[in-house]
Amino acid sequence: DVKVTQxxxxxxxxxxxxxxxxxxxxxxxxxxxxxRQDPGLGLRxxxxxxxxxxxxxxxxxxxxxxxxxxxERFSLIxxxxxxxxxxxxxxxxxxxxxxxxxxxxFFGSGTQLSVL
Amino acid sequence: GENVEQHPSTxxxxxxxxxxxxxxxxxxASNYFPWYKQELGKRPQLIIxxxxxxxxxxxxxxxxxxxxxxxxxxxxxTETQPEDSAVYFCAASxxxxxxxxxxxxxxxxxxxxxx
Numbered sequence: 001d002v003k004v005t006q007x008x009x010x011x012x013x014x015x016x017x018x019x020x021x022x023x024x025x026x027x028x029x030x031x032x033x034x035x036r037q038d039p040g041l042g043l044r045x046x047x048x049x050x051x052x053x054x055x056x057x058x059x060x061x062x063x064x065x066x067x068x069x070x071x072e073r074f075s076l077i078x079x080x081x082x083x084x085x086x087x088x089x090x091x092x093x094x095x096x097x098x099x100x101x102x103x104x105x106f107f108g109s110g111t112q113l114s115v116l
Numbered sequence: 117g118e119n120v121e122q123h124p125s126t127x128x129x130x131x132x133x134x135x136x137x138x139x140x141x142x143x144x145a146s147n148y149f150p151w152y153k154q155e156l157g158k159r160p161q162l163i164i165x166x167x168x169x170x171x172x173x174x175x176x177x178x179x180x181x182x183x184x185x186x187x188x189x190x191x192x193x194t195e196t197q198p199e200d201s202a203v204y205f206c207a208a209s210x211x212x213x214x215x216x217x218x219x220x221x222x223x224x225x226x227x228x229x230x231x
Contacts, residue, residue, distance in 0.1 A: 042122075
């Protein structure tokens with residue numbers, strides 16, 4: 001069974017702090033994603049990565065950066081946290097289909113981040 | 117970029133009735149359409165997906181239909197049960213085979229099945 005593990009379930013930080021959200025998957029998936037989930041706004045893609053050291057901006061990358069030094073780990077970084085970054089953050093992973101097609105996303109349990 | 121509209125935002129049905137959730141998309145190049153279910157306090161999970169080379173796909177009580185001309189797709193749940201209560205998200209993506217993995221999600225539909 002695929003496991004996508006996010007390091008924290010709940011996190012409280014102060015405005016201006018640097019925040020690291022960690023995500024690890026155990027299925028050797030090529031693709032990893034960071035979404036944020038807000039009530040009434042659905043899931044919005046922040047960044048994704050399709051290979052080690054590769055990253056691509058999603059729909060809302062402003063205020064975030066990412067790091068993928070190892071295949072199994074994808075980190076989301078808030079350089080200077082702000083109150084509008086209070087949200088549920090979901091990590092996901094997927095393997096690449098045989099012809100590079102989209103395949104099923106496996107989500108982590110999420111990190112509820114509160115920035116005070 | 118792609119824009120996905122999902123309706124309704126909330127839906128209440130009696131147990132045993134059918135539920136239908138509709139989504140429209142803007143980019144005619146989109147060709148992969150998954151549906152995710154998120155129960156309260158849990159992670160989203162894929163329940164069914166469809167690619168644009170088919171018009172309908174069924175899995176027991178769940179079916180998805182796709183109308184490429186009108187750029188809309190729908191989730192149909194028959195004989196609803198209380199455990200179907202959840203938030204459902206549709207999504208669309210260009211499945212180009214060239215490493216394009218950016219799914220755009222709808223805003224979600226909260227389905228409540230009343231016993």
